[in-house]
Amino acid sequence: MDLEQFRNLAKKNILVTGGAGFIGSNLCEALLSLNANVTCLDNFATGHKHNIAPFLSHKNFALIEGDICDLKTCQQACLNQDFVLHQAALGSVPRSINDPITSNNVNVGGFLNMLVAARDKGVKRFIYAASSSTYGDSESLPKEEDKIGKPLSPYAITKYVNELYAEIFNTTYGLNTIGLRYFNVFGRRQDPNGAYAAVIPLFVKQFMDHVSPVINGDGSYSRDFTYIDNVVQMNLLSITTENEDALNQVYNTAVGDRTTLVQLTELLKKHLSFFDEKIQEVAIIHGPNRKGDIPHSLASVEKAERLLGYKPTHAIDSGIGEAAKWYWENLKD
Numbered sequence: 418m419d420l421e422q423f424r425n426l427a428k429k430n431i432l433v434t435g436g437a438g439f440i441g442s443n444l445c446e447a448l449l450s451l452n453a454n455v456t457c458l459d460n461f462a463t464g465h466k467h468n469i470a471p472f473l474s475h476k477n478f479a480l481i482e483g484d485i486c487d488l489k490t491c492q493q494a495c496l497n498q499d500f501v502l503h504q505a506a507l508g509s510v511p512r513s514i515n516d517p518i519t520s521n522n523v524n525v526g527g528f529l530n531m532l533v534a535a536r537d538k539g540v541k542r543f544i545y546a547a548s549s550s551t552y553g554d555s556e557s558l559p560k561e562e563d564k565i566g567k568p569l570s571p572y573a574i575t576k577y578v579n580e581l582y583a584e585i586f587n588t589t590y591g592l593n594t595i596g597l598r599y600f601n602v603f604g605r606r607q608d609p610n611g612a613y614a615a616v617i618p619l620f621v622k623q624f625m626d627h628v629s630p631v632i633n634g635d636g637s638y639s640r641d642f643t644y645i646d647n648v649v650q651m652n653l654l655s656i657t658t659e660n661e662d663a664l665n666q667v668y669n670t671a672v673g674d675r676t677t678l679v680q681l682t683e684l685l686k687k688h689l690s691f692f693d694e695k696i697q698e699v700a701i702i703h704g705p706n707r708k709g710d711i712p713h714s715l716a717s718v719e720k721a722e723r724l725l726g727y728k729p730t731h732a733i734d735s736g737i738g739e740a741a742k743w744y745w746e747n748l749k750d
């Protein structure tokens with residue numbers, strides 16, 4: 418990824434919460450390559466030490482092992498920070514359906530702690546991971562930021578509440594915030610293991626093990642799958658933008674294209690069979706549709722292009738190509 422335009426982040430102090438997770442560790446990596454001073458706050462609830470292992474010896478990297486549910490920890494982490502990239506949360510719709518209290522404690526209580534700490538310590542800008550789940554039952558396509566429906570899961574409620582709190586912290590206390598509504602992000606370091614693994618790493622691992630992936634439903638449901646480099650770009654643009662109108666907004670963070678689940682499995686097969694041709698023969702199984710899943714999701718990225726100057730660098734095909742290569746090199750035993 419060409420980060421040249423973000424060189425002015427050198428020496429800036431930036432806190433990445435959830436920095437040991439999938440998206441957070443990619444943000445830490447990009448920021449370190451720009452010579453920023455990076456602090457990672459993570460309790461390893463779903464993140465991993467191996468995601469940040471290469472950064473631990475870096476002179477510009479600090480790890481705070483702690484929980485965002487503890488206000489004092491958040492206050493300590495925000496001390497002397499210029500910017501916060503808040504990624505820490507419990508992801509996954511099914512996780513929130515199984516245990517709504519814990520998802521709410523972390524995603525709402527922890528979020529509020531981080532806002533209070535950022536306000537108290539004079540953080541210049543608070544950028545946070547919002548979610549496409551905020552569109553809920555709205556059927557309009559493409560999704561535009563100001564047209565949302567009713568939330569369809571406890572997780573979606575938590576992410577919508579984040580947006581409401583961020584707005585209030587701006588209007589009440591003058592904290593500058595930007596919310597990035599991520600759409601099905603994928604790429605290097607996304608965890609393929611565990612009950613709540615996302616569809617792309619899960620299917621990649623199953624194909625690599627010659628196990629048939631199960632598509633929920635007939636495979637016609639579609640998503641705006643977004644490669645991690647596009648998400649990193651949106652975060653860096655949010656920190657560096659000098660456009661005052663771009664602040665205190667939420668943005669779709671996506672590509673603006675949609676792919677059905679059947680097309681996704683074909684793409685995965687195409688790119689993975691480059692490494693193991695037997696993967697072409699792995700059959701797909703279909704199961705029932707999953708509770709809380711919306712049929713289609715497609716973002717308009719016009720607002721991000723207009724206000725932040727966003728230009729997605731990876732469409733799904735090239736993103737899957739890079740992800741497949743990474744998984745092959747890093748997961749294959």
Ligand SMILES: NC(=O)c1ccc[n+]([C@@H]2O[C@H](COP(=O)([O-])OP(=O)(O)OC[C@H]3O[C@@H](n4cnc5c(N)ncnc54)[C@H](O)[C@@H]3O)[C@@H](O)[C@H]2O)c1
Nearest residue numbers: 435437438439440460461462463464484485505506546602
């Ligand atoms: N991956 C996606 O497609 C997607 C889509 C929409 C929104 N998001 C949001 O993006 C953010 C990052 O997601 P991800 O995919 O990298 O998930 P992830 O699980 O890999 O990363 C989340 C990180 O937060 C940490 N964390 C969780 N609870 C914590 C706590 N109480 N205190 C400190 N750290 C804690 C975890 O250990 C982990 O490292 C989350 O806020 C998620 O809701 C992700």
